[in-house]
Amino acid sequence: MKLTHLLSASFLSLFSTFALSATFTFTAIPDEDESQLRTRFDKVAVYLSEQLGVDVKYIPVKSYSAAVTAFRNNQVQLAWFGGLSGVQARRLVPGSEAIAQGFEDQSFKSYLIAHHSTDITPSESFPLLNDYTFTFGSKDSTSGRLMPQYFIERNLDKPIEKIFKRIGFSGDHSRTISQVEAGVYQVGAVNYKVWDTAVEKGEVDTSKVKVIWESPSYPDYQWTVRAGVDNAFGEGFKEKLTQVLIGMTDKDLLASFPRQSFVPAQNKDYEPIERVAKTIGMLD
Incomplete structure (x- = not known):
């Protein structure tokens, strides 16, 4: 029993060390010139790393579908998606959640x-x-x-x-x-x-x-986090990440999106996007 307890303690210690040393990765749909995106999201990576206390890396992608694929394959755990790409990603990875959106994204x-x-x-x-x-x-x-x-x-x-x-x-x-x-x-x-x-x-x-x-308004961009981040980065990580994103107040950082602030979001906010995508044949 003592050996078992020792092994369990060692495993927990190893897991905790892994969680602290693991790199948290994110991407974004390439909706603008790539050089602008890298400038924007490299700054976001620094902000997230400072606030979360973990190594954070931005991974650029070449297309919207590549962003969704990276999310599906767990190459990234967080993504700045558009309304449709977020719906696509969450359908592929059940349990994933939209956690924050730009203030303007409520009525895009x-x-x-x-x-x-x-x-x-x-x-x-x-x-x-x-x-x-x-x-x-x-x-x-x-x-x-x-x-x-x-x-x-x-x-x-x-x-x-x-x-x-x-x-x-x-x-x-x-x-x-x-x-x-x-x-x-x-x-x-x-x-x-x-x-x-x-x-x-x-x-x-x-x-x-x-x-x-x-056009009339509709919900659009959002931060979507992959299911299972609490297992990988520690209990409460998703909630802390959510608060860090919503708490982004640096005007230069916000201007790079450009958004005046970030507000809470949830999956049901994007049900209108899913319905439209089904209507025009872009989703089953």
């Missing part, structure tokens, strides 16, 4: 933008888009594909393939803006935060590209 929006040559007039009513060329962002983007497709098809009462002359997928919101500004595509769908921030920084030539329609 998409813009439709158009090249000046289209002469489409900005309006509260839905624009006629027949026979234009059109680009979404990533194929799995909530604000750059899922919700815009849903609103377009609902308002024009036909599938996108019967509306546009040509459809593309730029890969991220920054490229969508660049491609429409350059006239590669006549119209595109973009995350309103990326657009507004780029305009504020003077990175968009608004004489060449403009917003022609603003």
